[in-house]
Amino acid sequence: MMNGFFMDAPQVYKRTRIAPTPSGYLHVGNALSFIITAGLANETGAQTLLRIDDMDRDRADDLYVQDVFDTLQFLDIPWQQGPRDLQEYKGQWSQIFRLDRYNAALERLRQSGQIFACNCSRSQLKGHAAYPGTCRHKNIPLDAPEVSWRLKTEPASISVKNLNGYITEDLPAEMTDFVVRKKDGYPAYQLSSVIDDVHFGVDLIVRGQDLWASTLAQLYLSRVLGLPFGGAAFYHHRLLLGSDGTKLSKSAGATSIKYMREQGLSTVQVLNIIAKQAGVNEVVNDWKQLYEKLKAKL
Template sequence: MSGNLAFKRTRIAPTPSGYLHLGNAFSFAITVALAQQTGARIFLRIDDLDRERVRREYIEDIFETLDYLELPWDEGPKNYNEYETIYSQIHRLDLYHEALHSLRERDLVFACDCSRLDVLRRDAQGVYSGTCRKKKLPLGGVAYNWRLDTLAENTLAIRGLDGNTQYTILPTSMRYFVVRRKHGAPAYQLASVIDDVHYGVDFVVRGADLWESTLAQHYLANVQGYMGFLNSIFFHHPLLKSNSDSKLSKSAGATSIKYLREQGKTKAEVYQMIGHMLGLKHPISSWEELTP
């Protein structure tokens, strides 16, 4: 970490699409540890726009996991009722649609009727090549995604916690990324940027697997002129891997915090598991002992 950095606010941003696992716990813990070191307040943001996958028990699990692991946060919901009545992303839909309207007015989005299967048929890696860009499909069509026109190769400057700035361009895998899903729901990349701007987040901690999302979000912030987001500091932490060296997922029941709690694991034992998976030479038993 470079110098005596100080930040206003960071965030923990789980998605309630399953029970949280050890990888989520590590990401939250490293966020809390870095917040303590840099004076940042911690905002709890629950990314719940994918309403078809949201279940109350998954949201309750977020609060139970944070409490169980003694991970503090300063702002945001403290329980399910506060989440539902004040902090759910559905209460910020006007902000997302305002941004979408701005992109539409400046002719920066186009409608796309390609399904994921269509994209995979054209490219085995699932890279979208801009098939619908010149079709001029109506943006008012409810069955169409809106994609950002990323034809311009804007230079992206990502400021890191080490004091260095990495200059790059949008990767092929993120070309023409979706900003509005079919039937009008804002997409993750757009909503995440808007939320960070809205809540004044200036320090983002996330897994290394979200590097390309960071680039997509910087591209969008460039287009929209969100200088606060562009000047934020980003830290991409390593991922926890299973014994098979694969990324942990919410479908991996044996690594879910809920399962470990039910098996009688203590908080200290969970942190020891995380330390072991990270290959740390010294045992840890709390988030305070994590040193990025």
């Protein structure tokens, strides 16, 4: 699952992206991902796009969007494309402005008969490691109220390009018949993310290893849609964990960059907290130094 950090030979990429979801205040784990993205962009000549993934309309909040800008500026992490502030984001960069692209992709899936409607609730699916196929043959109308759209997946081997070559794995069970349109009518993350990456020409993607299954699903979806996404390179980094050994949550206030700023910590102090959690014992003075130290750890 892990990609080798060191590249066998210098490589050049066109564009990478920082793509947070505005569903809570960003934590040290998010900052780690941003730092790795910025470092790899520097090494490979890639431009960095700031893309805020806000299709979860029930949870997206201007306070959390503003926190994205505050966090990047506090850590001094650069980006070359995308919104510079909340006003620009709301005026032209929200995913709302790309709904026509997502809906066009959904319509292609609909016309080709590759999706089905599902009215299962979360409680009905709780406890299932994979979607059990409950609604696949029910022929529920796609325009029925309160239904999600699921892609009809088949067993498949998927090649993921990393910084040193390719890793081939099967589409995981948890991505069986994955959702491409949510019950609220908005595109699901797997679809909007791959459509955006293709639209913006992203060819280098940094993610936590918890999104490995999503990478496989998105490559599968891009194949179904005939999109030129298979050449994008991925780096999946290890996660920073909480004191209890679990994945960090955006609701965990003490690990948020906002909380640390409000406690009066400096940028250097926060970077060294991230460094320590990532297993770096040396003192660092900026994110570039931290990136260089991280390469030996991740």
